[in-house]
Amino acid sequence: MKKIATIAVAIACAAVLLTACSGKKTAKGGAASAEAVGYTFGEEKTFHSDNPVTYSISFSDASWYAMQDTWKTEGVFKDIEDVTNVHLDITSYDSGDYGQKVNLAINSGSATYIIPKIYSEDQYVAGGGVVAVSDYTQYMPNFTAFVNKYNMGPDLDTIRQSDGKFYRLPGMHQAALQDYTIMVREDIFEAAGYKIRELEKDWTWESLHDVLVGVKKYMVSQGMCKESDYIWSDLWCGESGKGQGGNLLKLMGASYNVLSGWAIEGSNGGIKYDWKKKEFYSSSISDDFKKLVTVANSFVKDGLLDPETFTQADDVAHNKFYSGKTVIMSTNRSQMANDIAGVQKILGDSAKCYVTAYPSGTNKNLAETSRLECGVMISQKALDELGQADFIKLVRFVDWMFYSKEAYSLCKWGPEGKTWEWSTAANGAKVKKLKPGFKCGGLGLPGADTDVDIRLKWGYAGGNYFYGHSTEESTDAFTPEVQDLYARYGKYKTVATVDPKAKPTEDQREQLNLWAVPLIDNINAWTLKFVTGQKDINKDWDEYISSCKNLNVDKIVALTNEIYKKQ
């Protein structure tokens, strides 16, 4: 009797186990035969539902332009509803916790239908909480048109999973846009005898080092700083650098074919593709890496770059640059106007800042190579609750909202005539211009204190609902200074080819992750020790390599190559 009971329990357990492990639901639908009933859609046509419909959507609420009620009553959400007859039921999460809250919502089955502002979808694939959107792109005319027009196929291949599908609709750029660069105090550089506008045409990190030595010498002679002071204290490398060296090492690393700083995240230990040998390797244990840390260390060793750069809060770097204690600092497209204004507010108009096309290394590559950016996921809950036909309607709405020119302009600038109008630029081109009485922090378009900020008041130009698009559209808010910067990028820098991507299965991904996490921690720790001089690059190099090999760097490379060869 006992034996029979035991067998019965074992069978029951096995049945429960098999049921639980039956895998995620397969996405239904892939046929292109669905008819559009009750709504209009199409390439560069306005999506409009005959009957009012409500879709739930997540929102990453940044505290520096927090969502207001006016966004729903007279701003961006009202405009979308007026045009499309779609009411957006918004679930707002604070931007600092957005990733974690979305994770929680998806894993608990309570996610909104539309989930924007997603940078990485790998963690959601296995759980079955999100739809394989690649099965539905045939219903998305705007998305498809952009992919075909700008040959985005190879870029989309980099986000396909092992099943050949992708689970995130990415923001797509016609061309990669380099956001981050280095800003210098042009007035001090010129006084020290260095014409920065000439130098940047072919400068390298090594030549920047020599220039900074000269600038510091000048500053000391003028009593602007002491010999023991540092003239470079950077941001996005400490607190927001996440212990990786952040932005600065990402920029430098790209110049030496190394994934470092922010770029090491998700790279499984700095894995890059060697186009000559046609195989993957770890850039973090290569001779290029040794070159990178040697160059970076030279700035610290010679008293130019403050080693506290890699641990401090961003505010410290801002304060030092604005107050004139330092003469070089990283900036980006959104921040540069604030930085220039910050310096001039404290030091006066004579303090001139110049945004450079940052130096090169063994190559002139920009750090940004990908034409994709954060994107949108659609939850499985949407497919389950709406059913096939209504789900396709939702997909077509998403297509309009994130990939049509009309929605892009609406979310970015607001309706024509309300906040902006057409104007003629100095070169005769037709450009968008904010109407008098308006400004926009999100677009870097300043104004008077009394001007209405269209982002704060109405939610236009927020970071949630407009991504990518053509170069003409992406740059339509650029000030002449920013446009000049991108023109210089075009002249002095190059864009590297995007590395292909190995597509691991779930088990392989887990194995790679298990190896990669401690390896990346080790690489980051050693990188910062080399850069700040705590470890000698030559004497301790072998110890570093051994430590990486002990942490399975060779296994990661081997498995990655194995996966790629089988694709």
Add this chain to the structure above:
Amino acid sequence: MEKTGVKVKETNGYIVFKWFNTIIMLIVCAVTLYPFLYLVAQSFSSEEAITLGKVNLLPIGFNVETYKSVLVKGEFMHAYKNTLVYSVLGTILSLVFSCCMAYPLSKKELKGYKVLTKFVIFTMYFGGGLIPNYVLMMKLHLINRIAGFIIPSLLSTYYIILMKSFFAETPHELEEAGELDGLSPIGIFIRIVLPLSMPIIATMVLFNAVGYWNNWYNAFLYLDKKEMWPVAYYLKTVISGASTSADPGEATAEKMQIAANIKSCSMVLMALPIICIYPFISKYYVEGMMLGGVKE
């Protein structure tokens, strides 16, 4: 017998130790106090002085404009009000439920006493996990509700065990006397045991009030609506929101630099009530840790 009043002479070694100890403690105090004093100085300083790095222990460009703007700021005061409500309500409910749990467990003659005690202690070591807890709260429709903030922290096993140990110390004779006078068990508890248990009750009020005051995690998990946030979570979003964003560079790039003086002002205002109350109740805090200790 008369006291002779003989004073024990301190040895040289003891005098040296006393001085050394005092100096060390003063250094520790200074190191502990310095960040807080710097915060207070920043909150009363001008933004320009902070940017130029001139502020240290004393405010530079003294002004109270920051306090005025923060106190007038709807969001902060609303969060403050929420915190008061959550703290008061949470403390009262926590106390009631903890007492109701701890008193029966203090009676060894309770049927299933051992099983119940083990069950309670088990929860100290093992929990359901984040996702199951969130799903539970969601299914109970407690997301974005005050109860969703209060209930997860309502019962602390550690506090229950402290109270249980204290209740067990109550003289049985008093309870027997009450029983003889015709009181029910609930009557004995309310009219005899509780009045004798003021020390532990005061301690639990303190522990729970401080716990709810500082709690931001429940808000992070269960409160999505900004108007329901307590001040601890509001402050967390103000201070750390940008640097923990998915794309940190993108987030800090877009950020209009939230003034250091506003951050420090908000932090001081949040800590102020607890700092004001603590000197009067610190002895309960220390005594409370020992109250559950075995005495007999």
